[in-house]
Structure formats: structure tokens, C-alpha cells
Amino acid sequence: MFGRLSSQPLLITRSTLGLIGVLLNIYAIDHMVLSDADSLMKLNPFWTILLSIVFLHEKVRKYQITAMIIAILGMLLIVKPEFHHL
Numbered sequence: 001m002f003g004r005l006s007s008q009p010l011l012i013t014r015s016t017l018g019l020i021g022v023l024l025n026i027y028a029i030d031h032m033v034l035s036d037a038d039s040l041m042k043l044n045p046f047w048t049i050l051l052s053i054v055f056l057h058e059k060v061r062k063y064q065i066t067a068m069i070i071a072i073l074g075m076l077l078i079v080k081p082e083f084h085h086l
Helices: 005-031 034-041 044-056 062-079
Strands: none
Touching: 005 034, 034 062, 044 062
């Protein structure tokens, strides 16, 4: 019914991680300004590229590196970390 029996653990893992992602998004919306939480949620392509490099050993192109740097800088602008505690 849900694919091959051998692939069901992967489907369950994927579903569980998707559920955790949705719950964390709801938590972020509840504890942050909505626009900040939504902007940070839109960083999913950045995390996908980063995790594909680490786990799948994907080759990264120049435009992907540029996009990742811009995403990190944008994330810092959104989060506005305070460094005076250091």
C-alpha cells in the first residue's frame, strides 16, 4: 500500500522529520515576529545545499556558494544577533 516494505523505514523517517519541521515552524511563529519566522523558513534551499554537501558529497557550483553567502548574510540581518554579551 505504501511502497515496498524495504523502503517503509525511510518513508516513516521522512514523515517524522517533516512533522518535526512543521511543529518547529509553528513554535517559531508563536515565539517570534511572524515576518522573521517566515523569512527564516524560506532558507530551506540553503540548508538543502549545505546538507547535500555534507551527506551526499555533492559538488558545489560557484553560484551556489554565492547564494549561500547571501543567504547567511540575509539570515544575520533578520536575526540581528547581539554581540555585546561576548
